[in-house]
Amino acid sequence: MNGGLRRVLAGREAPVAGALLVVLAVTTAVNPRFLSDQGRFDLLVAIAITGLMAVGQTFVLVMRHVDLSVGSVLGLSAFMAGSAVRGDTGGPLVLALLVGVVVGVLAGLVNGALVAFLRLPALVVTLGTLYVFQGVQALLTGGTRINADQLPSSVVGFGVTGFLGVPWLMWVCLLAAALGGVFLRTRRSGRDLYAVGSNPPAAELVGIPVARRTLLAYMVSGACAGGAGVLFLARFGGVDSNAGIGYELPVVAACVVGGVNIFGGSGTVLGALLGAMLLKTMGVSLSALSVPEFWQQAINGLLLLVAITADRVVLLRRERAARVEAARHRREQADAEPAPPAAGAESPGHEGATTTEVVR
């Protein structure tokens, strides 16, 4: 129990959550309306889309890959989902969600296949598909847009209503985060993603199906971006061909701020979600406090730099600790000869950190 608490405090989530609370407290102190019913609702709506995409992005980042195409996937899926339910009769919300997620998964499959089988660098592949998906969308839409009056009220209403004071959009995001978080933390294939991200060749040698895991991660990222497209459709009551342009970097930034290592191997869905919350809350709070635009961007950038620096410091500390531990281990082995080799490797430890040390 005590160890669990210590682990929580030592993790990268705690400082992010702390920073989030500080921002909320300070803003509410200055402007009490910030967390009024409507204020809280608006804030959560603003977080939901980036948050959902950050959940998916985590899967890819921990594998030492990246998915820059998420903004384009969002736009494409929003348009496809909107087309599926538009019209006089209007399809149900479920159909929109289904279409959105399927489009996302297919896009993820393309990304994953290019990265896994052709062994192309993820950065370049997804930069390419960013433009390809954007092009496909432009081709399909031909500059037309879907407007609020063409969408069924179930879809448009989904963007402005909630349950227990939490917007439906945020429930979708939380559900995805819960599923993704449990999967990454407890499932064998989830742990594999961290192993691959820590050391790809070693992961292959120990028999992890790297290509299949890569496909999986990209499909999850695509599914989340596709789902986010439907959230976008609901939130803005429409979509045009500019939807999602430029969304990818804030998503990656949210993950990094939340402690997902950009070089793979560590990070959690919870952290990514907290990162998205912190960045969005910061933006909305600075607006609510009427801070000029330029400062808002500068502060977001600063936050990112602080986050990567913190990552680096934590990593260096862990490496040093691991070296000390290894030295002690060797001494013990020398003392009592037949000790089980690398006993520490079996425990999952803190989000792949152990894996990192073992493979190094």
Next chain:
Amino acid sequence: MRPTRLRLVAFLAVAAASLAACGGGSSAGAGSSSSAAAPSESASTPAATAGAVKEGLKIAILPKAINIPYFDAAYAGAQKACAEIKAECEQIGPTQATGAAQLQFINTVIQKKYDALVISAADANSVVPALKKAQDAGVAVVTYDADVADTSARSVMVKPTTPDLIGKSQVDWISKAIGSGGGEIAILSAAATAENQNAWIKIMEAELAANHPELKLVDTVYGDDDAAKSAEKAAALMQSHPNLKGIISPTTVGVAAAAKYISGSKYKGTVQVTGLGLPSEMKAYVKDGTVKSFGLWDPGMLGYLGVYAAGVKASGGDPKAGFKAGDKDYTVDGDGVAIVGPPQEFTAENVDQFTF
């Protein structure tokens, strides 16, 4: 100057003599005489070049960015004009509205030897050198929607309406929507550096100060023409100004995002939204009562006039002296600017009549 293709479509009908000058290919009935509008200097130039438009011109339309309904509507108007003057029209352009992104398309226009370029400058300064290069290469350059800083980089500029009319109309709309009680209002603009919006905001401020003591402008925020950012700025406005009675958003993305936000919030009915919006996009919100009225000019007219002006220039005429588009004459002021007309107001009653 391609004499073999020279066929006169006499929209600026100077004289029947011009028909004779260009041979039997002429297809147009030269108007009896609307030449009252023909400015004196063009009367002294040779008939064949006095505002007559050649057939078969290759004209490029370069919006700030492609796949934006507003610019697509402008392009539809441009295509209509191109059909009338028998020109070949093509819309080209970047997906992101920056001056840098437009440069390569201007270069394409030069390389592919287009006769004319009708451009909406995403950035007033950075495209100027490229446009001058295009002019040196013989391309007729006309701007529409957004002008360049250096007016020698284009022939004429087609403006939808005057900033004065745009600013005053929006103040009228919000004043009408809020009623005589008045109260606090705010502006949700595009980018802080957007030339158009900043000019309108200045006029709105002056109009408010001069004629609307009951309305108090408390804040101006910028949503960067991004739906998410605009919606978040609208929400933030409600927090920093709890007594807000109205939002003016002089940009289509902003006004739609603000209307969608207000329509789904507890502020619906107490906070009025107006601004410059597309009828198709705003239809749902005027019908559900969130928005009482909003407005815009018909963007099709921008492309329409732009093509005519470019056609005149590319045929060796000078549109600065005034030109004819369709069956209407347009005057051009000293800065080379032609005005389409006042903005159109849309309400729940008439919004269905507009398709853009």
